Amino acid sequence: MTGAVQAYEVMILIDPEVEEARQEEIIARVRDIVLGAALALTIALSLYLSKTFMGRAIKAVAQDEPALRLMGVNPLRVKQWAFGLATAVTGLAGALLIIVGPVEPTMDRVYIGRTFCVVVLAGLGSMPGTLVAGLILGVSESIVLTLLGASWAPAVAFGLLLVMLGIRPQGLFGR
Amino acid sequence: MSGQRTWGFWIGAAAVLGLAALAVATVKNEYYFFAAYVVIQFVVLATAWNILGGYAGYVNFGTSAFFGVGAYIAIMLVKYMALPLGLQILAAAAVGGALGFGVGLLTLRLRGIFFSIATVAVTIILETVVINWRYVGGATGIQILRPPVMEPFDSYIKMLFIVIVLVAIVAVAIARFIETSWIGRGLRAIRDNEEAAECTGVPTLRLKLLACTISGALMAAAGAPLAMYQGYVEPASSFNLTYSVSALAMPLIGGTSHWIGPVIGAMLLGTVQQVVTVTISNELNVLVVGVLLVIFVVAAPEGIIGLVQKLRHRLASRKPPP
């Protein structure tokens, strides 16, 4: 084995036989589906966290672990479940992502920034906040992309994050 | 801090320097010095990280930023002002310290996870700024022609090796001083219970800022000779997040409570990394760090120091009473 590494890009292609106008229609339709799925997922998660026992236990374990223990819930199990759930949802998000654009192994940096940014902007624990924050981030990145070019794009997410941590650490919707 | 221990430390340090000088005089294969340089460089980074991360408990992911800044300052000083290496290191340390202070002001009011996230943010933003700044070479970086080697060394890498050993000795000495002084006690109080520390009269923000400044200065000082080692700097490699991860993993593996921990961790992990790079591949390096980090965090959170202490206790309790 030599020391070479290649980052393979994975993406979904439309059959080149299909005519262009139809191609654009397909892309637009697919993007709508992705948006719809993302919204549905967010709402589902939000409902899960507020309406089900396990969901509320997840919120509780962050606020007051000893009290949770006193209620007969094993905090370790709750945390394990939350970790698993988070990873599963992230996996789903990744699956949706690949429909929208190419994916390659070195993308992690970009998405760490974006994820932290959205979470901090929204404020911990606020699901509707994440939608608003995601919107703000997306728009900001597009603006920066247009005005300053692609080389500045990675800094947008982290920049917004730092600014928010500086002026309002609990985020826009946090408690 | 007992005077006897201090003498012991400096004798040990002199011995290390002597050993290094001996190696330089006798070992012919230059490859060893290239590898050893990297390992010792990590000793500096791990020790520096541990001052804020281990003693105070503030996990800093920004090592790459300070390291990269040190490398860039050094190379610009060489290119535009032909300054000698010693001055480069001092200048890099000064800038690193200032950056540490600034970053600290910005982020140290945040607790726990937010602080760590903020340090990642600073690193990426810094890297992006450098990529977009033509004066410092943008995405392609800066290249230099190495100046001729100084007497009495016969090769550049041997000189750099001695330099980095000196920097390491200084770094460890500083860490040891902090650890055994009232500063170290204050930092430990902060790490154990920041609110109680504040109410017991510990100026938490000031001490954290001090730790962050010194930490940053040392990390930048470690980065300065890199410019000479490589002959170039460029954003992607100089600000590579692997430095942050390694600087964090090594103290965690070695043990964060004592200055010897980062040294052990760096020598161990650094050597493993070099071996892996040579025998398998460069990319597998990061995997090794990750795996070792996970193993140690789960099985031995106090690091190798902790394991040794546990062993000592077990041996002591097995001894029959006198």
Next chain:
Amino acid sequence: MSEPLLRIDGVSKHFGGFAALTEVSIAVAPGERFGLIGPNGSGKTTLINCVSGSLRNESGTITFAGENISKLPAFQRTRRGIARSFQIPRPFTSMSVLENLIVPLEFVAHRGSLHRADTHGEAMAILKEIGLADKALTPSNRLSQVELRKLELARAMAAKPKLLISDEAMAGLAGNEIGEVLDILFKLNAAGITIIMIEHIMQAVMRFSQRVICLDAGRIICEGTPDSIVKNGEVQRAYLGA
């Protein structure tokens, strides 16, 4: 009274929509033994947090020895002479009992003259006074509940305070242990330290305090001597409900 040592004027504190403290005003005289009682959740610890600096009050002022300390960070307040113990003990877990005391000795009592100070000896003296001398080298995460509470008090004492706030130091202790802690507090007061005691154990509060204030839902509902407080209808209602 002559110039109060601690004066709390119209202090309010909210957490989101919840009003933890509303317009609380208290004056504590130097050398006084002051009791603060109230049912759980009435805001006692919040008030103490505002005085010690762990929390910032949104309105009102806090004056200590004539100086407005409302904007000072906690460690400055400690250096000016306010020490507190925590309701749930917060020892420095990586340190021994002795070392826990060396922290305030180094950072408060001997700030200017550290090189001349015998912090070790002083810490041992305090431990002897409080009855923890034989545990001096024990790691603080291996103490019993009583010992932890004594350590909390000892650590506050090591800061050589003018005002000591004891936050439920006796909760969960047995009869003779309560007596031990009470004796220590009396001794400290006799040496000139003003003491504010927050407690649920009524006999302790009544025995100890010269003046008592009762809080309920963030407001002062009663103030006076221990005897008058006990008989006060509002206080009884606050504790017993109805």
